[in-house]
Amino acid sequence: MKKAVSFLVVLLLVIMLIPSANSFNSSAPQIFSSSLEQKQPLSSTPNVLYDRTAVVAYADKFWDIYNPSYNNYSDSGGDCANFVSQCMIAGGLSLWQGYNGNGAGVDSKGAMPFCDYLHQNLVNYQSATWDYIEWSGTAPSWLSPGDVIIYGDASNETSPDYWRHAVVVVEGYGNNAKISGHTTNRYHVAWNYAFPSPFHRTNFYRLPNGTISEYTQFKVTASALNVRVGPGVQSPYDTPIGQIKLDQQYIAYEYVVNATGKKWWHFWFDNRSAWCSADYTATINENIKFKVDTANLNVRTGPGTGYQIVSNIFSGQTFTAFELLTNGTLDWYHFWCQGRNDTWCCANYTTPITDNMPRSIAGWIPYWSWNSGISTFTNNIELFDEISPFWYKANADGSLNSYSGAGNQTFVKLAHDNDVKVLPLISNEYNKTLVNQILSNLSIMNNHISNIVNLVVANNYDGIDIDYEGLYASDKNNFTLFISNLAEELHSKNRLLSICVQAKWSDSITWDGPGAMDYENLSKHADKLRIMAYDEHWSTSEPGPIASYSWTENIVKYAITKSSKDKIVLGVPFYGRDWWQTGSDTWDSDAYTYTGISGLMTSEGATREWNETAKVPQFTYYDHLGDGKDHYVYYEDNQSLSYKLDLVVKYDLGGICAWSLGNEDQNNFDIMRSKLAVGKSFIFYLSQGWNLITLPLETSYTAEALALNITNCTHIGCWNNSLQKFIIHEKGTGTDNFNLQPGIGYHVYVSTKSKINITGTALKTLSVDLYKGWNSIGWRNFTNIDAESLAQNITNCTAIAYWDSTLGRFIIHPAGAEVSNFAVERGSGYFVYVEEEGY
The missing domain is CATH 2.30.30.40 (SH3 Domains)
Structure with missing residues (x-):
């Protein structure tokens, strides 16, 4: 806590040293709004999970053998309670509280060897419903697989022992239930096999199912x-x-x-x-998260049924895979299990885990179809998180040329006013030699980077989108170096970098174009990889889908093994092609918008057909008035888009980017609204040490949750405006874990350079109550202002301060003075001093 204490001392010194000032603007407008109610974070509740299928699967596997991972009590009083404990643990429970809340009765392997201890844990700490019968009777109707039975002597005996023998229900319900157990080993026998002799009491325990609210x-x-x-x-x-x-x-x-x-x-x-x-x-939030959805899944040493079985995993259990391979008709996950790196399981019997977080929707607007693109964007602007106008072209000397309409500040303002980030696209017009000239000369590369960064800052863009296609495969390392250096420069100014990467589905793809795209290393530097998952069949290929479902899924499955999923943006096509044959094995085609495709289908009297295998629409026609040839048309509409959005959710990707706006089936946007939890993203780069930030989105975070979201973060600090008191939460301690509010500045300590990457929804209104003295606020607007302008817009404000993370101290601007008139930027936090309460 030394650093946190030092920071508090600095803050207190600043408060004492700030001079008073009398100038203020009494007619200033309200620029901050009402604090938003925060959702509660994930709680640490008991019985968060109980998977009954896993319980039964474990019992079926070990009913007549002994799991070497646990103790064996068969020769020391009986193994029945120990076995039932193991089944419960396999279902997701933990007996760590013991029978007294302090772990008493739990052995070194986490199980309980005694039935009376198990009874107390079930009732007191697993919240089980308990019922019993004596001498005669029927089982309760709620008795189900996964529930527990403990037999005992009746209460009217001389020396009653109510809990003597434990079993687990594995089949049937109520009076038809069957059980399995140890000592003596039994498999799927009637629950009343031992009742009323030799046991005269039967205790029934109904365990709650539990739910998982967050992984x-x-x-x-x-x-x-x-x-x-x-x-x-x-x-x-x-x-x-x-x-x-x-x-x-x-x-x-x-x-x-x-x-x-x-x-x-x-x-x-x-x-x-x-x-x-x-x-x-x-x-x-990396790699593939999956859940087992079959009762008992073998764990093997390789991706196939011929490899050795080394363990089993059970229904409901969750793991992380770092590789996905297809072997014949089956997919296989390479995943971490038992602390090993050499374990595999069949992915066909699992379900990917998704976080259901808001996802980013982006789109490209070409300059050659600007009017239709801007119309689409404006009509659906609430959906978008990012927009990329096709505005610039790279030159071989590192300079940039502008396309028609580039730098349109009216458009930039429209986007920013609606909380949409602007990342213009820079193209190489598919000229690999041009890019090679930039990449092979370090001086030109650095000049190119400087020109891009200067362009972004001068035009108040939020970042840039690099679209260099068809590159020499031999330029792969130099292209990665260029992206690394560009990212460092942009991130130092809190600007973003996205890259358009050509589609690939295997490391064996080494030809020009996709062969230059090193997904794994590019993703270490760029904020987003926009995978152009289209042109499966291109202008001169034989006819076929623009992007079939299986082809797209293979691209996604490859990408998620190379990059964190939140960085992967699936590029989706909004167009189609009409092919005709020009020779014995040659083809040509025309590209069409969806509207053009619809008109073509009508004029030619063709009928839409659905390709169930590819999950795309298609049709054919004979051009009897034109070239006299058969034509084959494949295109994209809202139905094909729906399947692609399913992949985004299934594999928990960061979002989508559409090529291109203005080309689409108008129903596409209704599909997006129904399929995706649409949200806004916020990325903010942090310097080593203390940083003063704000969350410019509507989100639900506690200090602990935010600290866990930031790599190498150890402390989150908050200045309580009303109490004029500083609070520091240390990660993992559970103390001072406050809720974060939008419009407030928060102090974040990171041990190395890091970043915040969150998603949420746009803030429509925001107000912050200001109290006499110092107040911590945050700037959420895309439009930057200076400290003096901010001071003049807050009633009774006499000073503005910001934390310079490089110098490790506050910089203070007294209202009305010319000194230290720093920029006020989105995502940063500030301190304002007011003489009287206000807002």
């Missing part, structure tokens, strides 16, 4: 991290049951903050639920 993906940051049976290192959790290793990724479905104030992740390890300390992890 958290985390990466191990230590060389090795111990996995334990409970959230702590004290007895009985002191003996690790395994380890997970550096950079391995897992998925937590619950967390707790234990008695020492430390956060622990509850996650799947091998075929059981387990715990690890969150202190040695970083939260991420």
